[in-house]
Amino acid sequence: MRFIHTTLPQRVRFASGAAAAGVRAETERLGARRVMVIAADAERALADEITADLPVALRHHEVAMHVPVELAERARAAATDHQADAIVSVGGGSTTGLAKAIALTTGLPIIAVPTTYAGSEATDVWGLTENAVKTTGRDPRVLPAAIVYDPSLTLTLPADLSVASGLNALAHCVDSLWAPQSDPINAALAAEGVRALNAGLPEVAEDPSGVDGREHALYGAYLAAAAFASAGSGLHHKICHVLGGMYDLPHAQTHAVVLPYVLAFNAPNAPGADRRLAAAFGADTALAGLQALRARLNAPAALRDYGLAESDLPAAVEAILEAVPESNPTPATEDNLAALLRAAWEGSEPA
Ligand SMILES: NC(=O)C1=CN([C@@H]2O[C@H](COP(=O)(O)OP(=O)(O)OC[C@H]3O[C@@H](n4cnc5c(N)ncnc54)[C@H](O)[C@@H]3O)[C@@H](O)[C@H]2O)C=CC1
Numbered sequence: 001m002r003f004i005h006t007t008l009p010q011r012v013r014f015a016s017g018a019a020a021a022g023v024r025a026e027t028e029r030l031g032a033r034r035v036m037v038i039a040a041d042a043e044r045a046l047a048d049e050i051t052a053d054l055p056v057a058l059r060h061h062e063v064a065m066h067v068p069v070e071l072a073e074r075a076r077a078a079a080t081d082h083q084a085d086a087i088v089s090v091g092g093g094s095t096t097g098l099a100k101a102i103a104l105t106t107g108l109p110i111i112a113v114p115t116t117y118a119g120s121e122a123t124d125v126w127g128l129t130e131n132a133v134k135t136t137g138r139d140p141r142v143l144p145a146a147i148v149y150d151p152s153l154t155l156t157l158p159a160d161l162s163v164a165s166g167l168n169a170l171a172h173c174v175d176s177l178w179a180p181q182s183d184p185i186n187a188a189l190a191a192e193g194v195r196a197l198n199a200g201l202p203e204v205a206e207d208p209s210g211v212d213g214r215e216h217a218l219y220g221a222y223l224a225a226a227a228f229a230s231a232g233s234g235l236h237h238k239i240c241h242v243l244g245g246m247y248d249l250p251h252a253q254t255h256a257v258v259l260p261y262v263l264a265f266n267a268p269n270a271p272g273a274d275r276r277l278a279a280a281f282g283a284d285t286a287l288a289g290l291q292a293l294r295a296r297l298n299a300p301a302a303l304r305d306y307g308l309a310e311s312d313l314p315a316a317v318e319a320i321l322e323a324v325p326e327s328n329p330t331p332a333t334e335d336n337l338a339a340l341l342r343a344a345w346e347g348s349e350p351a
């Protein structure tokens with residue numbers, strides 16, 4: 001066995017009901033005296049509660065999915081104007097993404113308090129959108145210094161969004177098995193992530209207010225993000241990235257729809273990944289396991305339900321073709337990608 005694996009340096013705290021104490025301890029560790037708190041309007045009250053004891057210099061609530069550059073610039077200016085020395089972000093991937101956009105140019109450390117399963121808190125990946133083009137990159141400055149996971153914060157995430165977000169996390173696991181820097185450590189993280197998500201998400205869907213299911217799901221989401229952070233973006237993430245940037249599709253739902261189509265596309269040429277995922281799902285094949293889970297979750301099924309027009313398909317295929325990673329086990333052509341995307345658009349059986 002030969003591999004090179006990079007483990008990203010960050011502290012991870014995980015405790016239900018302990019967000020405020022965790023954030024306070026991490027802020028003290030950093031020696032921060034002028035904290036910028038970022039939360040979307042919907043998470044404003046939650047963030048106020050969690051950060052009530054901190055030395056807050058400003059609270060910022062202008063958050064949008066895929067981080068439009070003009071929002072990033074306003075947030076960076078606010079951080080500089082208020083001489084912030086650390087950022088506490090409370091929210092989903094969009095909120096963490098804005099904190100990362102600030103850290104990218106200012107180097108301010110981030111304490112991330114995630115409230116969805118997107119996993120941005122555990123990666124050094126940033127994303128910014130300008131003129132309908134989403135650019136992503138990696139930079140050590142955007143990796144949060146600490147993550148404060150508190151599963152009780154996810155109890156309010158509605159069941160449908162929990163399912164979509166949980167499948168976004170599952171996609172990190174699956175795609176990491178054939179992503180450019182895939183290695184045995186990522187694969188181990190991914191397999192345990194699949195096990196945790198496969199156990200937790202049905203519980204969450206059935207009873208969104210149950211802490212057990214939420215704990216499993218959030219633990220799985222962290223493992224998934226750690227696998228993705230190290231392995232990089234495979235075909236699945238490249239497809240979703242194009243769709244999110246060009247057509248402003250909702251991130252989690254797009255991942256949830258596209259995943260079985262990419263798995264069906266790659267599994268025949270990735271038998272090792274197929275076996276590993278099948279074992280983690282407790283199924284005969286990876287696709288059978290994923291589809292059984294999706295059926296239990298009543299998962300999002302078709303891109304046409306989320307704002308993609310049929311007339312958008314050819315341009316999307318063209319953009320995706322440019323982005324296919326060399327590591328992808330199934331060679332991609334315009335024809336087979338067009339078939340994949342049409343099937344995902346229609347919600348037909350993945351083949
Ligand atoms: N850089 C990276 O490594 C990654 C970045 N992302 C980015 O994250 C963004 C998507 O993040 P998501 O978390 O899917 O969406 P999001 O952060 O936009 O949240 C979706 C919705 O859920 C609400 N919400 C969040 N937490 C809630 C809670 N606990 N209770 C009730 N409502 C809640 C939000 O207010 C929002 O309306 C995209 O821009 C994506 O590109 C996603 C994964 C990894």
Ligand SMILES: O=C(O)/C=C\C(=O)CC(=O)O
Pocket residue numbers: 066097125126127128134136168237240241
């Ligand atoms: O696509 C994902 O789930 C992971 C990475 C990103 O979304 C990167 C970003 O655009 O912030």
